[in-house]
Every structure is written in structure tokens, then in C-alpha cells.
Amino acid sequence: MRTVVLSLGLVLLCLLSAEAADTGNVELDRSKVAGKWYIVAMASDSEDYIKKKESLKVAMASVTVLEQGDLNVSFAIPTPGQCLKFSSIYKPTDIPGKYYSTDRGNKTVQLLATDNKTYMIVFATRVKDGKTLHMLRLYSRTEEVSSEVTKLFKKLAKEKSFSEDTIWMLPRQEECKLDEA
Numbered sequence: 095m096r097t098v099v100l101s102l103g104l105v106l107l108c109l110l111s112a113e114a115a116d117t118g119n120v121e122l123d124r125s126k127v128a129g130k131w132y133i134v135a136m137a138s139d140s141e142d143y144i145k146k147k148e149s150l151k152v153a154m155a156s157v158t159v160l161e162q163g164d165l166n167v168s169f170a171i172p173t174p175g176q177c178l179k180f181s182s183i184y185k186p187t188d189i190p191g192k193y194y195s196t197d198r199g200n201k202t203v204q205l206l207a208t209d210n211k212t213y214m215i216v217f218a219t220r221v222k223d224g225k226t227l228h229m230l231r232l233y234s235r236t237e238e239v240s241s242e243v244t245k246l247f248k249k250l251a252k253e254k255s256f257s258e259d260t261i262w263m264l265p266r267q268e269e270c271k272l273d274e275a
């Protein structure tokens with residue numbers, strides 16, 4: 095009896111993970127996510143971002159894994175005249191690779207692709223004034239990113255219905271960085 099229950103459980107598990115694979119979710123290896131990242135490319139359907147796209151530059155993020163698997167993400171985001179620094183706590187959801195945060199409004203992030211080493215492509219949503227905004231971000235360990243990864247980012251952006259003119263490779267900048275830890 096015990097074996098039957100066990101194997102049923104295994105079958106269910108397999109079905110569940112097959113389903114997850116179908117929706118394009120990628121499991122996050124928490125041991126591989128910690129540390130400093132450059133956000134070198136993004137796509138967004140937010141009017142605010144589209145309006146200020148000329149001034150968008152490489153941002154930085156630093157990830158710490160907390161107990162219970164929560165992620166503490168510190169950002170340094172260059173905006174005209176200001177270097178925005180803040181951190182958000184993201185909590186795991188039932189979906190592999192998907193996290194949510196209720197700091198500064200409801201937000202989700204979902205890992206779409208990674209090599210567990212040099213890059214992560216993350217799909218994010220944010221609710222603002224009752225509207226859900228969408229964003230795709232390319233996190234890279236280095237400020238330079240290979241053309242293969244750039245191509246993959248652009249391909250995923252198109253699959254997520256971002257139009258060509260809302261997909262941006264961000265220029266480097268030196269003024270707004272995270273403090274060295």
C-alpha cells in the first residue's frame with residue numbers, strides 16, 4: 095500500500111513538473127542567484143518607461159537568499175538626476191521560479207531562462223493604478239553580455255509580445271552602483 099501511495103505521489107510530481115516545463119517556467123537554483131547582477135537589457139509596456147527610454151541605463155541588483163527561501167533584492171537604478179536605491183523582499187510562490195513581493199505595490203517576478211551562471215531572464219509584473227504592467231529584464235554577472243544571450247533575450251521579449259521599440263539594450267554608466275560589500 096505504502097509503495098502504491100509513494101509511486102502515485104511520484105507520478106503526480108512528474109506530471110506537475112511536466113506542466114511547469116510547458117509553461118516555460120524555470121526552476122531557480124537559490125545557490126546560484128545570490129550576489130551582484132547587472133541589469134543590461136529590458137523591455138517594458140509601461141508608459142513611464144517608454145517616455146524616458148532615452149535616459150535608461152544599466153542598473154544593478156544584489157540578491158541575498160533569506161531563511162524560508164525569500165529573496166532580498168537591493169537595487170541601484172540610475173534615473174535622471176538621481177540614483178535610486180531600495181530593496182524588496184520577494185517570497186516564493188507555488189510555481190517554480192516565480193516570486194512575489196508586496197513592497198511598493200503588488201509585484202511578481204518569474205525566471206524564464208538561465209544558465210545558472212552568467213545570466214537570468216526574468217519576467218516581472220507590477221500593478222499600478224489598477225493596471226498590470228509587464229517587464230522583461232536581462233540580469234548578467236558582467237556588464238558585457240554575449241550575442242547569444244542578447245538574441246535569446248530579444249526572442250523571449252517578442253514571445254512575451256513586447257514590440258521591437260520597447261526592447262532596450264541599456265548603455266553602461268558609472269555614476270549609480272551598489273556599494274561594494
Ligand SMILES: *[C@@H]1O[C@H](CO)[C@@H](O)[C@H](O)[C@H]1NC(C)=O
Pocket residue numbers: 160166167168181183
Ligand atoms: C535587505 O537588504 C538590505 C540591503 O542590504 C538591508 O538593509 C535590509 O535590512 C535587508 N532586509 C532583510 C529583511 O534582510
Ligand SMILES: *[C@@H]1O[C@H](CO)[C@@H](O)[C@H](O)[C@H]1NC(C)=O
Pocket residue numbers: 199200221
Ligand atoms: C495586492 O493584492 C492583494 C490580493 O490580490 C490585494 O488585496 C491588495 O489590495 C493589493 N495591493 C495593492 C497595493 O495593489
Ligand SMILES: *[C@@H]1O[C@H](CO)[C@@H](O)[C@H](O)[C@H]1NC(C)=O
Pocket residue numbers: 121122123208209210
Ligand atoms: C539550473 O538549475 C536548475 C535547478 O537546480 C535546474 O533544474 C536546471 O536544469 C539548471 N539549468 C542549467 C542550464 O544548468
